[in-house]
Amino acid sequence: xxxxxxxxxxxxxxxxxxxxxxxxxxxxxxxxxxxxxxxxxxxxxxxxxxxxxxxxxxxxxxxxxxxxxxxxxxxxxxxxxxxxxxxxxxxxxxxxxxxxxxxxxxxxxxxxxxxxxxxxxxxxxxxxxxxxxxxxxxxxxxxxxxxxxxxxxxxxxxxxxxxxxxxxxxxxxxxxxxxxxxxxxxxxxxxxxxxxxxxxxxxxxxxxxxxxxxxxxxxxxxxxxxxxxxxxxxxxxxxxxxxxxxxxxxxxxxxxxxxxxxxxxxxxxxxxxxxxxxxxxx
Numbered sequence: 001x002x003x004x005x006x007x008x009x010x011x012x013x014x015x016x017x018x019x020x021x022x023x024x025x026x027x028x029x030x031x032x033x034x035x036x037x038x039x040x041x042x043x044x045x046x047x048x049x050x051x052x053x054x055x056x057x058x059x060x061x062x063x064x065x066x067x068x069x070x071x072x073x074x075x076x077x078x079x080x081x082x083x084x085x086x087x088x089x090x091x092x093x094x095x096x097x098x099x100x101x102x103x104x105x106x107x108x109x110x111x112x113x114x115x116x117x118x119x120x121x122x123x124x125x126x127x128x129x130x131x132x133x134x135x136x137x138x139x140x141x142x143x144x145x146x147x148x149x150x151x152x153x154x155x156x157x158x159x160x161x162x163x164x165x166x167x168x169x170x171x172x173x174x175x176x177x178x179x180x181x182x183x184x185x186x187x188x189x190x191x192x193x194x195x196x197x198x199x200x201x202x203x204x205x206x207x208x209x210x211x212x213x214x215x216x217x218x219x220x221x222x223x224x225x226x227x228x229x230x231x232x233x234x235x236x237x238x239x240x241x242x243x244x245x246x247x248x249x250x251x252x253x254x255x256x257x258x259x260x261x262x263x264x265x266x267x268x269x270x271x272x273x274x275x276x277x278x279x280x281x282x
Contacts, residue, residue, distance in 0.1 A: 028265065034258035041252045053259040062235060063260065066243040069150065073225075073239060074218040077157045081214060082207070084158065085165030090199075092166065093173040103170075110163035118227035121156040143229055146236035153225050153237055157218065165210050172206030173199070205279065212275040216268055240264045 035053055039046045057063050092103055109117070124130050125142035133139055142152045176199065184194045222241035225231065231238035231246070238246075241264060248257030 031258045031261055034254055035256075035262050037255045039253070039255040041254065049255070053256050056256070057259060057263065062238070063240075063243065065235065066238045066240050069237060070219060070221075070239045070241075072150065073154055073157070073221060074215060076151075077154045077161070077218050078211065078214045080154070080158045081162045081165045082210065085162045085169055085210070086207075088162065088166035089169035089173055092170045106166060107163045109160050110167075112160070114160065114223045115227050117160050118156065118224050121152070121159075122228055125152055144233055146233060149229050149233060149237045153228055156228060157221070157224055160224075161214065161217075165214065168210050168213075169203065169206060172203050176202045208275055208279045212272065212279070215271050215275070219268055219271060220264065240267075 036048060036050055037046060038049045038052070088106060092099065092106070112120075122143065124132050127133065127139060127141045127144070130142070132142065140148060142148045180198050180202075181194065184198060189197070220241055221239055222245065225237055225239050226242050226245070229237045231242045235243075240260060244257050244260040244264060247253050247260060251257075
């Protein structure tokens with residue numbers, strides 16, 4: 001019965017595995033094969049160069065800059081989203097009047113499509129007519145300065161994605177047994193001690209899940225940055241995904257663009273393995 005049951009299980013999984021292989025494994029292998037070639041459609045060049053594209057990455061200043069931009073964007077946005085999202089989750093986990101309405105209102109930024117959010121923030125960041133400069137009483141070129149442009153993209157991403165983090169962490173808080181808090185209250189434990197000894201350890205698995213999803217999404221960021229800044233000014237906000245898109249579809253360098261895409265995939269895979277191992281240990 002066990003052998004027959006296992007074979008039946010494999011048969012049920014086979015169609016989904018076949019579809020998954022067709023839409024993910026085959027394209028990935030094809031992109032890797034392209035990354036071993038120098039292929040420029042506009043000059044009708046297509047020849048095998050082995051690992052030359054990967055060696056060129058190490059000397060490509062624009063690639064190294066986009067890698068640093070991606071790491072900075074990911075680390076900054078995910079850290080802020082986790083900190084703010086945890087605070088919102090602790091607030092939403094309390095019982096107060098109109099809690100349902102507050103939860104619904106907080107989710108509005110997450111429900112807005114990313115392209116719409118990026119265009120909206122682009123107008124808000126406008127130097128002459130943007131509401132941000134009007135409220136602050138200053139005239140800052142938010143999207144024209146390398147420093148402000150990157151941080152403006154981070155702030156927009158934090159505004160949009162923090163509700164998602166808060167939602168997941170709120171769900172994690174609600175499965176913590178209330179009896180633990182009651183026992184801590186009887187023992188005279190203060191709020192900070194309860195948070196450090198009960199809430200945070202029991203919330204750690206959900207925090208790791210949040211970090212996994214958000215780190216992968218932030219590292220692959222494309223639409224938010226592309227619509228908001230287009231990678232400018234002077235490529236100072238260009239992330240790996242934006243750079244790969246420009247190389248592939250604007251200069252039609254399919255070989256080198258595929259190489260950058262493979263690097264993005266390898267980084268995302270490494271991040272996933274890292275968090276999965278942390279999750280298993282926890």
